[in-house]
Amino acid sequence: MLKKIIIGLLIVFVIIQFFRPARNNSGDTSMDMRKKYTVSSDVDQILERACNDCHSNNTRYPWYAQVQPVSWWLASHIKDGKRHLNFSNFLANRVAFQKHRMEDCIEQIDKGEMPLDSYLWIHKDAKLSDADKATLKGWCQGVIDSLKAQYPADSLVMPKRKRA
Numbered sequence: 001m002l003k004k005i006i007i008g009l010l011i012v013f014v015i016i017q018f019f020r021p022a023r024n025n026s027g028d029t030s031m032d033m034r035k036k037y038t039v040s041s042d043v044d045q046i047l048e049r050a051c052n053d054c055h056s057n058n059t060r061y062p063w064y065a066q067v068q069p070v071s072w073w074l075a076s077h078i079k080d081g082k083r084h085l086n087f088s089n090f091l092a093n094r095v096a097f098q099k100h101r102m103e104d105c106i107e108q109i110d111k112g113e114m115p116l117d118s119y120l121w122i123h124k125d126a127k128l129s130d131a132d133k134a135t136l137k138g139w140c141q142g143v144i145d146s147l148k149a150q151y152p153a154d155s156l157v158m159p160k161r162k163r164a
C-alpha cells in the first residue's frame with residue numbers, strides 16, 4: 001500500500017514538472033523609477049539584494065526555482081509583490097501613488113515586514129542591517145521630498161476610496 005502511494009506521488013511530482021509558470025524576467029524597464037529618481041549605488045545594492053526579486057521585472061532565480069511546486073509558490077509571491085510595488089514599472093503610476101508607495105516602503109521597513117520572512121530563511125544576505133534600513137528610508141524620503149517640491153499638494157493626495 002505504502003509503496004503504491006509513494007509511486008503515485010512520484011508520478012504526480014514528475015508530471016507537475018511540465019507545468020512551469022512564466023518567469024519574471026521581461027527586463028522591461030521603460031517605466032523604471034531610475035529614469036526619474038536618483039538611485040545611488042548604495043541604495044541600488046540594497047534593493048537588488050533585498051527587494052527586486054519580488055518588486056521588479058527581473059527576478060534572480062535560484063536553481064530550485066526550476067522545481068515544482070516551488071516555482072508556483074515563488075511565482076505567486078512575485079505576482080503579489082509586483083501588484084503592490086514594482087520598481088521597474090513605478091513611473092506608470094500617478095504621482096500620488098508613487099508618493100504613497102514610498103511612504104509604505106518606510107512603514108514596511110520600520111515594521112520589519114519586508115523582505116518577507118520566508119525569503120530571509122534562504123536569502124540570509126537580504127536581511128537589512130540598521131544602516132541599510134536608514135539608507136533605504138532616507139532614499140524613500142528623498143523621493144517623497146522631490147515629489148512634494150515638483151507637484152502641487154493636491155495632486156499628491158491619494159483619491160479616497162468610495163465607501164461600498
Ligand code: HEC
Pocket residue numbers: 047050051052053054055077078080081082084085101104105106108114115116119128
Ligand atoms: C519574497 C518576495 C518579497 C521581497 C524580497 C520583498 N517583498 Fe515587499 N511584498 C511582497 C509581497 C508578496 C507583498 C504583498 C503582500 C504583503 O503586503 O505582504 C509585498 C508588499 C510590499 C509593499 C506594499 C505594502 C502595502 O502596504 O501594500 C511594500 C511597500 C514593499 N513590499 C516593500 C518592500 C521592500 C522595500 C523590500 C526590500 C527591502 C521588499 N518589499 C522585499 C513580497 C516581497
